[in-house]
Amino acid sequence: MVSQNKHIHAIPGPDDIHRVELENGIIVLARENFTSPSVVMEGRISGGALLEPAEKAGLANFHSAMLMRGTARHTFDQLFEEIESIGASLDIDSGGHTCSFGSKSLAEDLPTMLQLLSETLRQPTFPAEHIEKERGEIMTSLQMRAHDTRRMAALTFSELAYPDHPYGSSVKGYLETVAGITREDIVNFQTNLGPRGAIIVVVGAFKAQEAISLVEKTLGDWVNPAQASRPEAPPVSRITDVRYKFVPIPGKSQADIVMGYPGPARSAPDFQAARVANSILGQFGLMGRLGDAVREDQGLAYYSYSQLDGGFGPGPWKIMAGVNPENIERAVETIRQEIGRMVREPVTAEELADNKSFFKGQLVISLETNEGVAGSILNMEQHQLGLDYLRNYAAMIDALTADDLQAAAARYLDPDAYALAVAGPERDV
């Protein structure tokens, strides 16, 4: 079957991504797509859990939730009435290094959404009554986490892999810390937010120049000399022993396993090699070698896969599996064997070729939607990959060798030294 169009512009690049840095430091990127009537906005701004003290774990997350609880111009009810009555969405979330936001609406409503975004970021009022509403929701969610095997395995893994490091602490916080967060803490945290280095990406049925002007009109007068710079994560040392913890959660039928290591930052020179190695280990096809060994060959688990985060700092490279409590040891042993193979042997020529082809084809599919394009542009900007990154992507993937992948695997993975967290029904171990 022959493709009808040439789609010369299928892959965004410097000639069709409009990029402007406003005087106050906001970087605006816009790309047009008039094939549907919607527009997507995504961005990042200063903030993030790395700015909070350990005894206030969960503060950044609490603060970002409060941004949507009322502004100088809109109460909580009015704000959501505006958003929901036009079938739009606006989300603000806190990660470790930044505060992120996203919005989707019909194109005609972009001015409204930008206005509301501006208000929530610049003029939140943090009504006391809503602080308690939000606190209760967070506390209930933390109690749910305590009885959720997947979430507890993930949380415990982070604590094991990142002792005395901010990545070892939960972004959502803990019952004890969230209970102690005051309105004053939240008001003070607001000082961290500011325009310098903020990124806003607009993709959809809107003229790029007009989108940029609109952002400038709405957010161009924002100044905050006191704003925070993006926090850096301290380096983390390689794991040299087995760190294991079992979290008993009574009444559960299945155990969840999270096993892994601190991995490469997005800026690490071997990030792409590690990414392709990760695909071979636990992504490609029905979840890579792990899927074959744990699920297909032995029928041990419903799911088994690996994941590489690669953000601003040394995020985790980890393996997840859900197994019958009786099969925990067998599953861990199988995972260790597969990690050993990645470290000791080069991947086969066939695996390498298959995975290169996978990454290149996947790019085309991920760029079909406005969300996909906006996410890619944001990624390019925040990690300073260059606007021609996607156009050069295929060549970059093609240049990787089996040796590169093995070296990356050996740098981060080790079958005999790892963090392992298991959460499930009580049992003899």
Place this chain on the structure above:
Amino acid sequence: MGTNGILKTRLKNGLTVLIKETHNAPVATFWVWYRVGSRNEIPGITGASHWVEHMQFKGTPTYPASALDKLISREGGAWNAFTFIDWTAYFEVMPADKIELGIDLEADRMANSAFDPEEVDSERTVIISERSGSENSPAWLLYEEMLGAAFRVHPYRTEVVGELIDLQTMTRDDLYNHYRRYYAPGNAVAVLVGDVDAGQALKDIEERFGEISGGEAIPEVVRPEPPQYGERRVTVNREGQTAYIMVAYRGYEIKHPDFFALAVADSILAGATSFNFMSTAETSNHTSRLYKALVETELAAGMSGGLTATIDPYLYTISATVRDGRTCREVEDAIHAETDRMAQGDISEQEFAKARKQAKALFAYDSESVSSQGFWLGFAETLVGDYEWFDTFLDKLMAVTLDDVKRVSADVFQSNKRIVGWYVPTGNGTQQGGE
């Protein structure tokens, strides 16, 4: 060629084919839908449809399992499947010039899956593990009990994954017979959407599917659910600290003339949502009545409404997570107060107008990606027997009047036709969060 550039035809063996060209991006999606799901299962083989779906990834003589999972990925494609109560669907999303591979694989596994006994056994533990994972979720456990209470006779009483005892005892032949009976062109719909030439695509589909035998007529096994007289209640006491509540009412089947009026009522009560499984469309529900009555009042930490488009009448559900320190009883009373208001016709023009606007926006978002369009077309053709249900979706929604919504609310929200479920956790050895 029909309206909106959709080509619809039926092959001699009974396979319905829908093709839509879109040239916005160099991608395409191929779907095959089967009219089979847990609705078609009887006690002893509950979960068969879902297990068959798993076995469809285990290989054929042409494409052994070891090769199968790599073929699509090698081209950068993604594939997956859904088993639902009424239907099972398989799909690939590929760079458009590679979509032939999806057509080839789907045609092959419509007729030639091996169901190797060893693979069946290995998959048995995987499926039991999948069920165990679901059982870890309190909300899932409560829902399973709700279904059992709501459906005494109809197969909708069982979760799609099936009962544990059946998963332990079902044989390879049980599964293979289920596969042979339902996986036939006459019981299937093939959908292609994307950057292709429709004429050429049809030729490819005819070439690959045309030789497959049409299959025998499938007897209807479904027994309708008798009417409900009086409220039904279930309680689950298990470990945990958080209480959950669910209230269900009898809904309408997708072909019911008032289905869309119920969708508008759901939007007013619990917030606007999409029926599309591939949907990325969303808006929050913070201006819905139930959010205001449950979450803003600090009774619940979150809530949602659930309207499902089904062949037979199913349930309209309201779910809430009880906030720490509050009780199921308090949340239940607040839910009933809101459904009573709806039933009494206390609905404003303003709320009604908002629901319409939201539906328009969500529908626009849902028509963006090829996979989302593939879902809609196959879904409409499989459930309603006519893809135009999708084409005229907005017309039908816009034809609903405020009086329709009031009438339907009075019909649906009747206290003697509801099922109420409480999940009361037994944290620290005592039950809490119930009364």
